Amino acid sequence: MATAAVDNDNKNLWGGGVEPMKVSYGKLMMWFFLLSDALSFSGLLITYGTIRYSHDAYNGLIDKFVFSDTYWPVPEKVFTHIPFTHTPFPLVFVGIMTFILIMSSVTMVLAVEAGHRNDKNDVQKWLLWTILGGIAFVGCQAWEWTIFITGSEEGRMLYDGSIFHGANLRANEYGPVPFADLFFFITGFHGTHVTSGIIINIIVFYNTAIGTYEQRGHYEMVEKVGLYWHFVDLVWLFVFTFFYLV
Amino acid sequence: MSHAHHESTPSLHVHPKDPAKIRKVWVTAGILAFVTGIEFICAFTMHRGPFLTSIFVLLTFVKTFYIVGEFMHLKYEAKILIWSIVLPVMFIIWLITALLMEGGYIFVERGMIFN
Structure with a gap:
């Protein structure tokens, strides 16, 4: 919409009728929504960092590590299970989940790219892969939660002498109470985002299939949900680093 | 279809x-x-x-x-859009850093009070 004549005149640039940031209203608002969403996730991240640093870290040998209330657990000793086996594979399951989400981001980029070319069939194909990737990720997360909540067979003795297996919001076998609380809140908040992303993707897939965007003349809606999907992927990378690796 | x-x-x-x-x-x-x-x-x-x-x-x-x-x-994207996103994020990063230090301080203080 912007014309060269208006671009040169800064006053007119912000006077209305043109797009000063050279993106459409919808895309711009998606960017600012993502910024505000980044603020809410930062709130959780800040809480996590502050609480973790106000607890003692485990300083002994990694092989001698046992679960205790007195220090923050080492994540690679907590997240060791993968489905269908009892052999410990530290962090492998989250590694797979990360891979799934990155791949679904790639298929989303390809859907956006197909949208630029007005290629309805390709948009449908890649959106469908993205939806499948999202569902696979949420499925893995449900499994991860189940493993975390069920806990080990041995469990751990709490202060009152009882043996506790797994985790809930009030007690857990892995370490201090806030560890499990933060796990549920942070991965749960992220999982909610992925779930709503899947629903939005399904709606956009449906609209593509019935030809809504073809009639509209452009596939910008795919770009907008694409931005959201990449943001959710990005948040997971931060969760992965700060909750599972550090 | x-x-x-x-x-x-x-x-x-x-x-x-x-x-x-x-x-x-x-x-x-x-x-x-x-x-x-x-x-x-x-x-x-x-x-x-x-x-x-x-x-x-x-x-x-x-x-x-x-x-x-x-x-x-x-x-x-246009420079102004890049900065509209990046600048607030830089402030967030500072807030995270500041509160990590605060967390470390709480840990030290708690040790002094309870031990």
């Missing part, structure tokens, strides 16, 4: 694929997978401590750059 009806709707002109663009997407994906791989290796081979943590943070920012820059296309 509605492929057969394409002719009746105002059909858009389908442009051909640009192999260079698609290659770039896969290269970016490869970089992301590679960096995650390095993080994995570091997690199992290096001693835990501030040094390893800073490697993780640094590599996460590398991945952020590729996802936001390439996948979300921010690198190619």
